[in-house]
Amino acid sequence: MQLSHTNSGNELNNNNIEKQLRFGCFSVLKSNPYILLMMLIIVSICMYGINGIYGFSVFPDEFGYWAPAATIVGLDWSSVTSLGSYYSYGYSIILLPILALFKDSIIAYRVAIIFNLLLQCLSLFLVHKILIKLFPHQSSKILSIAGGAAVLYPAWTFYTQTTMTEGLLNFLFILSVYLIVCFFEKPWALKGIFFVIVLIYMYFVHMRCLGMIGAGALTLIIWAVSRSEKKVFSRVLLLIGLIVILFAISFIIKEVVTARIYSETSEETLSWNDYSGIAYRLSKLFNAQGITVFIKDFAGKALYLWAATYGLASWGIACLIKKAVSAFRSINDKNASFIEYSYIFLFLSVFAQFMVAMIYLIGASDPYNDRLDIFLHGRYIDFFLPILIAIGIVEMVDSKHLWLMQIFFVLAGIILMLIARKVILDNISGFVNAHSFTMIGMSYFLKKPLISSISFFFKELALSFSLMAVTVIIVVIYRKFKIETVLLLIIVIQVALGVYTVGYYVFPNQTYIYGDILLGQKLKEIRLENPEKEIVTIYEGGAQYIELVQFADREADITVINAENEPVNVYDYMSAERILIIDLNGDYVDAADNFYEQKWEIGHLNVYYTP
Amino acid sequence: MNNKFSEISIIFLIVTILCASFFSFHVSLAKDVNSSQESISGSVMTIIQDTVARSAPDEGASVVVKLSKGDSIFVVGENDGWYEIFYKGKSAYVKVTGTSTGNANDEEISIAAAADSNVNSALEEEFKKKQQFDVTYVDSFERQQRRNRSALVWKIVIAVLVVSIIVISVVIGIRNRNSIVNEDEDNNSESDKR
Numbered sequence: 001m002q003l004s005h006t007n008s009g010n011e012l013n014n015n016n017i018e019k020q021l022r023f024g025c026f027s028v029l030k031s032n033p034y035i036l037l038m039m040l041i042i043v044s045i046c047m048y049g050i051n052g053i054y055g056f057s058v059f060p061d062e063f064g065y066w067a068p069a070a071t072i073v074g075l076d077w078s079s080v081t082s083l084g085s086y087y088s089y090g091y092s093i094i095l096l097p098i099l100a101l102f103k104d105s106i107i108a109y110r111v112a113i114i115f116n117l118l119l120q121c122l123s124l125f126l127v128h129k130i131l132i133k134l135f136p137h138q139s140s141k142i143l144s145i146a147g148g149a150a151v152l153y154p155a156w157t158f159y160t161q162t163t164m165t166e167g168l169l170n171f172l173f174i175l176s177v178y179l180i181v182c183f184f185e186k187p188w189a190l191k192g193i194f195f196v197i198v199l200i201y202m203y204f205v206h207m208r209c210l211g212m213i214g215a216g217a218l219t220l221i222i223w224a225v226s227r228s229e230k231k232v233f234s235r236v237l238l239l240i241g242l243i244v245i246l247f248a249i250s251f252i253i254k255e256v257v258t259a260r261i262y263s264e265t266s267e268e269t270l271s272w273n274d275y276s277g278i279a280y281r282l283s284k285l286f287n288a289q290g291i292t293v294f295i296k297d298f299a300g301k302a303l304y305l306w307a308a309t310y311g312l313a314s315w316g317i318a319c320l321i322k323k324a325v326s327a328f329r330s331i332n333d334k335n336a337s338f339i340e341y342s343y344i345f346l347f348l349s350v351f352a353q354f355m356v357a358m359i360y361l362i363g364a365s366d367p368y369n370d371r372l373d374i375f376l377h378g379r380y381i382d383f384f385l386p387i388l389i390a391i392g393i394v395e396m397v398d399s400k401h402l403w404l405m406q407i408f409f410v411l412a413g414i415i416l417m418l419i420a421r422k423v424i425l426d427n428i429s430g431f432v433n434a435h436s437f438t439m440i441g442m443s444y445f446l447k448k449p450l451i452s453s454i455s456f457f458f459k460e461l462a463l464s465f466s467l468m469a470v471t472v473i474i475v476v477i478y479r480k481f482k483i484e485t486v487l488l489l490i491i492v493i494q495v496a497l498g499v500y501t502v503g504y505y506v507f508p509n510q511t512y513i514y515g516d517i518l519l520g521q522k523l524k525e526i527r528l529e530n531p532e533k534e535i536v537t538i539y540e541g542g543a544q545y546i547e548l549v550q551f552a553d554r555e556a557d558i559t560v561i562n563a564e565n566e567p568v569n570v571y572d573y574m575s576a577e578r579i580l581i582i583d584l585n586g587d588y589v590d591a592a593d594n595f596y597e598q599k600w601e602i603g604h605l606n607v608y609y610t611p
Numbered sequence: 612m613n614n615k616f617s618e619i620s621i622i623f624l625i626v627t628i629l630c631a632s633f634f635s636f637h638v639s640l641a642k643d644v645n646s647s648q649e650s651i652s653g654s655v656m657t658i659i660q661d662t663v664a665r666s667a668p669d670e671g672a673s674v675v676v677k678l679s680k681g682d683s684i685f686v687v688g689e690n691d692g693w694y695e696i697f698y699k700g701k702s703a704y705v706k707v708t709g710t711s712t713g714n715a716n717d718e719e720i721s722i723a724a725a726a727d728s729n730v731n732s733a734l735e736e737e738f739k740k741k742q743q744f745d746v747t748y749v750d751s752f753e754r755q756q757r758r759n760r761s762a763l764v765w766k767i768v769i770a771v772l773v774v775s776i777i778v779i780s781v782v783i784g785i786r787n788r789n790s791i792v793n794e795d796e797d798n799n800s801e802s803d804k805r
Contacts, residue, residue, distance in 0.1 A: 037776065044769045047761075047765050048762055048766060049765075481788055483780075483784035483785065483787070485780040486781070486784050488776045488777075489777070511751065
């Protein structure tokens with residue numbers, strides 16, 4: 001027997017929401033003023049900094065995402081692209097019209113950020129709708145607060161201000177959950193097709209979303225097998241077939257992209273982001289040493305998940321496990337509802353993506369690895385944390401064993417902390433190399449240079465424990481006095497962390513980034529005055545600032561000479577027929593100063609030419 | 612009453628955002644419109660004696676950068692024996708050392724004006740190259756000023772929204788709870804009467 005897909009407790013609420021949507025989203029906003037409030041906060045945080053954003057914050061990743069779009073519009077950035085590894089082309093589909101329509105690089109970049117902002121705002125509605133379906137008994141106001149806390153996750157706020165794929169992936173994950181919930185509720189073929197397209201597109205955007213495809217396919221198969229209806233089976237077969245075809249097409253597209261855009265990139269550099277070595281990485285696990293490494297690596301990722309959300313994601317995972325187990329029991333009893341199948345998908349996708357992060361970053365706890373952010377890695381799991389935060393808040397509010405569970409999560413956090421501490425202390429370099437953008441949720445106290453990673457580590461955990469305590473107090477006050485609006489204080493925490501994150505990690509660097517953009521604009525002037533001259537740059541290592549110059553002067557055909565591993569004879573590349581770009585304080589400055597008549601020193605680079 | 616409150620809240624918040632957008636845009640645009648008519652006043656000067664630039668016009672303030680003899684700086688103002696300079700995107704202060712009259716010919720003064728007639732031709736050549744450098748400084752400085760003004764407007768908006776959240780969560784929440792308690796009491800007394 002199939003359970004009714006709506007529970008009477010909130011059926012009126014669901015019908016009201018649907019009626020309001022048919023008459024425009026302003027009526028939805030009117031009945032959910034908290035969503036409007038949170039949307040205004042999201043817009044304000046973005047607008048706070050957008051006038052001070054000029055270009056890439058992360059190198060070479062962001063350039064890699066723009067490069068395929070540039071190729072499609074007829075630009076040749078292959079030489080500059082060779083400085084970075086392979087980056088997936090999915091995000092370029094979004095960036096393509098922006099690059100085509102907006103010729104000024106600063107405007108184009110800011111438009112891309114505004115697009116991220118729109119996705120973040122749209123996610124507010126989607127998360128709210130998902131929570132309404134998953135928690136039909138719960139008050140709409142509490143669900144909108146939980147959804148707001150999810151979308152205001154500080155790492156998401158950070159990624160919105162950049163053209164990294166994470167902003168898009170956050171939205172796509174929520175969209176995929178929404179589509180699968182809708183599909184299970186009313187299994188129309190079109191909904192299933194959209195769901196599959198979103199999963200495959202996520203893979204196009206970043207290959208680590210392989211886990212999503214697996215989770216989606218497996219959930220559909222479980223649903224089909226449990227329903228035991230021929231019509232259902234045939235629909236699912238169609239969807240699985242579509243997954244296989246689109247997945248195969250992705251490899252063909254990758255080959256074309258690699259050939260067109262990465263033709264000058266070395267095999268070694270291309271392999272940095274190669275996910276095809278997963279079998280090799282998996283093989284490392286199947287021995288005693290491999291299992292020890294796995295446990296240590298797990299501690300780092302799980303600790304990030306715990307600390308970045310100050311325990312809320314732990315509640316979310318506990319809820320998912322509970323609901324997934326219950327769902328399998330219901331499937332066994334042949335009375336599973338659409339909500340239960342949705343929980344299975346959520347559980348499988350979170351598990352699968354966590355495992356992808358684990359497998360791809362295996363060896364992060366190795367004593368010879370100096371990257372702290374590979375160990376406490378958040379970037380690969382940040383995109384599913386918002387939904388876990390939302391579910392976690394609702395679970396905390398409803399939990400029958402609040403204190404027992406909270407004590408359990410605190411103890412789990414302490415155990416993970418002790419394992420992670422041992423890993424840090426055993427590390428040869430002391431883990432003093434930390435890239436903040438891959439562990440945004442645990443970077444509030446990160447100052448460069450990182451002198452003591454242990455001191456930084458304990459400060460981060462102290463903050464997480466404190467915020468966890470504050471959240472528990474907020475929930476206890478709600479449960480005791482039934483004041484729903486007090487849960488809004490969780491939003492205040494998220495806003496404060498988000499504003500701090502963007503203020504510290506995005507905006508200060510942009511002053512220097514602007515210099516490189518100015519150099520690009522100056523290069524364009526020089527190039528137009530001297531059209532016959534070739535443009536050559538010597539890359540000496542470090543951040544690839546030449547990418548900003550290429551982005552600013554998009555039509556420039558820049559030839560890159562890679563001197564990172566082996567110095568070059570600069571006299572081979574200096575000529576009156578060449579415009580030379582080199583590092584501001586690099587090894588070749590003196591020679592260039594003596595050779596060329598004109599020099600512009602802006603940002604991180606010098607440009608030399610003889611008119 | 613809840614619907615009316617929702618309407619008023621929505622209107623208030625939308626008006627706040629529109630005002631912030633207007634002021635933020637106006638702040639950015641005003642500078643763009645006027646940029647052809649006004650410029651940042653200041654002059655390029657050369658350090659003739661090693662000194663330091665501090666974060667505030669105070670001997671105890673932290674050192675922003677050490678300046679060596681021969682470095683060029685963009686001086687935007689003077690106040691109480693300190694020059695305000697703009698250096699690599701930041702404002703800083705250099706103390707005017709020397710006699711109380713601040714006579715430009717005194718050897719003890721740490722900064723000399725580039726327009727000094729004693730500057731030799733090699734220095735003039737150097738200043739020509741530095742002129743390119745200065746153009747980007749002025750541009751960066753103007754952009755940073757615009758950005759800071761716009762950011763201030765939006766910081767105020769964010770603060771208003773956060774305060775709204777706190778007010779709503781505490782004040783309105785307690786009021787709603789009291790009205791629920793009163794309702795329960797009314798219901799109980801009605802059922803007692805029956």
